[in-house]
Amino acid sequence: MRTVERRLGTTRWWGRRPKITAVAAGLSALALVAASCSSEESESGDQATPSDPESYNYAGYMVNSQLTTTNAGTAFGSTTSAAQLSTRLYPGLFVPGPSGQLIPNADLVETEELPPAADSDQESVRVTLADDATFSDGAPVTCDDYLLAYTAGTHPVEFASHMPLMNDIADIECAPQSKAFTLTFQKDQGHRWRQMFGPGTVMPAHALAQKTDLTVEELNAALHAEDMATLQPVAELWRYGFSTAKDDFDPELQVSYGPFTADKVGDSGEVFLKANEEYRGDKPALDRLVIWPSTANAQELADKGVLKVADSVVAAPDWLSGKGGADAESGEGNDARESDNDSSDKDSAGAGADAFETTTKVGLQTDTLTLSQAGIFAEPSARKAFAACVDQAAMAHKSSEISGVDVPPAYVRTVSVQDPVAQTLGSVAKDHEGTDMAAAGQLNGSTIKVGYVGPDKRYQAMVDALRASCEPAGITIEDAAEENLSQFYLNPDPETGQPTIDAFLGPVDPLTEYSAADSSIKNSVELKEQEEQLWESVPSIPVAAQPRVFIVHRDVEGVLPYTGISGIGWNMDRWHVSAQEPVEKA
Numbered sequence: 001m002r003t004v005e006r007r008l009g010t011t012r013w014w015g016r017r018p019k020i021t022a023v024a025a026g027l028s029a030l031a032l033v034a035a036s037c038s039s040e041e042s043e044s045g046d047q048a049t050p051s052d053p054e055s056y057n058y059a060g061y062m063v064n065s066q067l068t069t070t071n072a073g074t075a076f077g078s079t080t081s082a083a084q085l086s087t088r089l090y091p092g093l094f095v096p097g098p099s100g101q102l103i104p105n106a107d108l109v110e111t112e113e114l115p116p117a118a119d120s121d122q123e124s125v126r127v128t129l130a131d132d133a134t135f136s137d138g139a140p141v142t143c144d145d146y147l148l149a150y151t152a153g154t155h156p157v158e159f160a161s162h163m164p165l166m167n168d169i170a171d172i173e174c175a176p177q178s179k180a181f182t183l184t185f186q187k188d189q190g191h192r193w194r195q196m197f198g199p200g201t202v203m204p205a206h207a208l209a210q211k212t213d214l215t216v217e218e219l220n221a222a223l224h225a226e227d228m229a230t231l232q233p234v235a236e237l238w239r240y241g242f243s244t245a246k247d248d249f250d251p252e253l254q255v256s257y258g259p260f261t262a263d264k265v266g267d268s269g270e271v272f273l274k275a276n277e278e279y280r281g282d283k284p285a286l287d288r289l290v291i292w293p294s295t296a297n298a299q300e301l302a303d304k305g306v307l308k309v310a311d312s313v314v315a316a317p318d319w320l321s322g323k324g325g326a327d328a329e330s331g332e333g334n335d336a337r338e339s340d341n342d343s344s345d346k347d348s349a350g351a352g353a354d355a356f357e358t359t360t361k362v363g364l365q366t367d368t369l370t371l372s373q374a375g376i377f378a379e380p381s382a383r384k385a386f387a388a389c390v391d392q393a394a395m396a397h398k399s400s401e402i403s404g405v406d407v408p409p410a411y412v413r414t415v416s417v418q419d420p421v422a423q424t425l426g427s428v429a430k431d432h433e434g435t436d437m438a439a440a441g442q443l444n445g446s447t448i449k450v451g452y453v454g455p456d457k458r459y460q461a462m463v464d465a466l467r468a469s470c471e472p473a474g475i476t477i478e479d480a481a482e483e484n485l486s487q488f489y490l491n492p493d494p495e496t497g498q499p500t501i502d503a504f505l506g507p508v509d510p511l512t513e514y515s516a517a518d519s520s521i522k523n524s525v526e527l528k529e530q531e532e533q534l535w536e537s538v539p540s541i542p543v544a545a546q547p548r549v550f551i552v553h554r555d556v557e558g559v560l561p562y563t564g565i566s567g568i569g570w571n572m573d574r575w576h577v578s579a580q581e582p583v584e585k586a
Contacts, residue, residue, distance in 0.1 A: 052304070054272075058286075058289060058306075059575070061291050061309040064294050064312060067085055068080055070082060072086055072201055073149060073203070074159075074160055075160050075488035078163075078486070081507070082200050084311065084568075085271060086199060087258075088259050090202055090256055091105055092198040093197045096570050108141070110130075112125065112128075114126055123190050124183060125182070125193055127146070129142065136257070142206075147174045148234075160239045162488070165512055166196065168193070169183055169186070174220065176220040196512075198512060207253050208238060212234050244271050246265040258573075260284060260289065268296045270292045270293070270296060272290055273291060285576040308552070309569075310550070313456075313458065315358065360405045360548070361548045362563075363407075363563035363564075364418060364510075364546075365563065365565065366507070366545060367399065369540060370508070372490035372491075373539070376443075377503075384536075385443045387538055388473075392411060394469055395543050398458075399543075399547060402458040402461050407545040412428060413508075413534050416511075421520065431535075441474065444475070448476070448478065450477055450479060451482065451500070453481070453486075453506065458547075507546045508540070
C-alpha cells in the first residue's frame with residue numbers, strides 16, 4: 001500500500017508501534033529500582049522481583065488498543081480509543097456514569113444554559129471554571145484550553161483532529177487566561193453540547209504556547225483570528241506532542257488537570273500514571289496505576305499478579321484460560337465463545353479462572369464504515385450505491401463470532417443500538433436492511449479500499465463479509481488495514497487529490513459523531529428526520545454494535561464496567577486493590 005506508507009512516513013511516532021520486549025531482557029536500568037521495592041508489598045498486591053520492571057510494582061489495567069497518545073481529540077487518538085487512557089487525565093465537562101448518563105464535572109466547572117438574545121435564536125452556554133482548577137504543573141486551567149480544542153476541532157485537516165461536534169459552535173467568547181467563557185451555537189444546533197470537550201480532548205494551551213515561543217495572549221489572538229500561519233507549529237505539536245512512545249514522551253507537555261497525570265512510559269509501551277498533587281478533587285484510591293497496551297504480554301502480567309483490569313477484544317482470551325500467549329490486538333490465539341449480552345463468566349479453568357470475573361456487553365459505540373467524500377465517493381449517489389451492498393447482519397455475525405459477544409446489526413447513526421430511542425426509529429432502519437444488488441450495480445467494476453487499524457482479526461473478518469456481500473454487484477473490496485490508519489486518511493492527498501482509503505471501519509460514538517437532537521423519546525420525530533437525511537447524504541454506514549469484554553481481578557474494588565469512549569477506566573481513580581493475600585501462581 002505505497003500511498004499509505006508515503007503519507008504515514010510523515011507522522012513520526014504514529015509510524016512506530018510500541019516495542020514489545022522480553023521481560024528478562026533490557027531491564028538492567030530498572031533493576032535497582034525494582035530491587036528497592038521488592039521488600040515491600042506493591043500496590044498490585046504482589047511482590048516484584050529484582051529482575052522485573054518497575055511497572056510490575058503497581059496495579060495494571062490493559063486496554064483493548066494501542067497506546068500512542070493522550071490526546072483523544074486527534075483522529076488517531078479517537079481511532080485508537082485514547083480516551084480510555086486519558087479519561088482521568090483530562091476529564092470532560094461532563095463525565096460518564098456507569099449507565100451512560102452524563103454527570104456534571106463539579107470539580108472542574110459550572111455550566112449555565114443562557115436564553116437566546118432578543119435578536120437571535122441561537123442557543124448559548126456559559127462555562128465557569130473552578131478558581132482552583134489547575135494543571136499538574138501548577139498552571140491554571142483557563143478558557144484558552146477550550147478555545148484551542150474548539151479551533152483544533154474546526155480545522156481537522158490542519159490539526160489532524162476528529163471532534164465533529166465542534167462545528168456546532170458558532171463562536172466562543174474567551175478572554176486570555178479567563179476562568180469563564182461563553183459558547184454560542186449555530187442556529188438549531190448545539191443540542192449535544194454536554195458531549196463537547198469530552199475526555200482527553202482539552203489539552204494544556206499554556207504548555208503548547210511555551211513550546212512554540214508564544215505567550216498565552218498571542219496564542220489566544222491567533223486562535224480567535226484562525227491565523228493558521230502562526231498556528232502551524234501549534235497544530236503540529238498538538239497532533240504529535242502528546243505521544244506515549246517512550247522515546248518521544250515529553251513530561252513538559254504531559255501535564256493534566258484530572259486526578260492522575262502521566263508520569264513516564266515503560267519498555268513495553270506501558271504508561272505510568274501517578275496521583276496529581278494539584279488536583280482539587282478527591283485523591284485517587286491508588287497513588288499509582290499502570291496502563292498497558294493490548295500488545296503487552298497479558299499472560300506474563302496475569303502470572304505475575306500485575307494485571308488487575310482488562311478491556312479485552314474477545315470473551316475468552318488465551319491468557320485467561322491458561323493456554324499461554326496473548327496476541328490481544330489481532331485476536332490470534334484467542335478462543336471466542338458465545339456469551340450473553342450482559343453476563344459474568346465464573347467458570348473455573350486455567351490460571352485466571354478463580355482470580356478474575358468476566359463481563360460481556362453490547363457496547364454503546366457503533367462499528368461504522370466512515371466514507372471519504374472524495375475520489376470514488378465524491379458524489380452521494382456513489383455512497384448510496386455502496387451502502388446498498390453492505391450486509392450489516394452478515395458483518396455483525398462475523399463480529400459476534402470472533403469476539404464471543406452476540407452483537408446486533410446497526411442501521412441508525414445518531415443513537416446507539418442499545419438506546420431505547422433506537423426502537424422508535426425502526427421504520428428508518430427497516431428501509432435499509434438487507435442488500436440491493438441492482439442499486440449497488442452503479443459501482444460495478446469499482447475497487448473500494450477499506451481501512452482499519454490492524455492487525456485486527458475481528459475487523460478482518462468483517463471486511464471479508466463485506467467483500468462477499470459486494471462481490472455479486474461487481475464491486476471489489478480491498479482490505480487496506482494498516483497499524484497507523486485513522487479517519488484522517490479519508491481526506492484527499494494534497495499531491496494526488498485522492499484519498500488514501502475510501503472507507504474506514506472503526507468504533508464511533510453516536511452522541512459525539514453527529515450533530516443531532518438529544519437522544520430522548522420526545523425527540524424521536526426529529527431524530528427520525530435526521531436519520532433519513534443521513535441516509536440521503538451517506539457520510540457513513542452503521543454496521544453493528546461494538547462488542548465489549550471486561551475482565552476484572554476479584555481483589556479490585558470500585559470497578560464499574562462502562563462501554564462508552566472512556567471504557568471501564570471512566571472511574572479508575574476510585575479503584576482500590578484489597579489487602580487480601582495474592583493469588584497463588586501455578
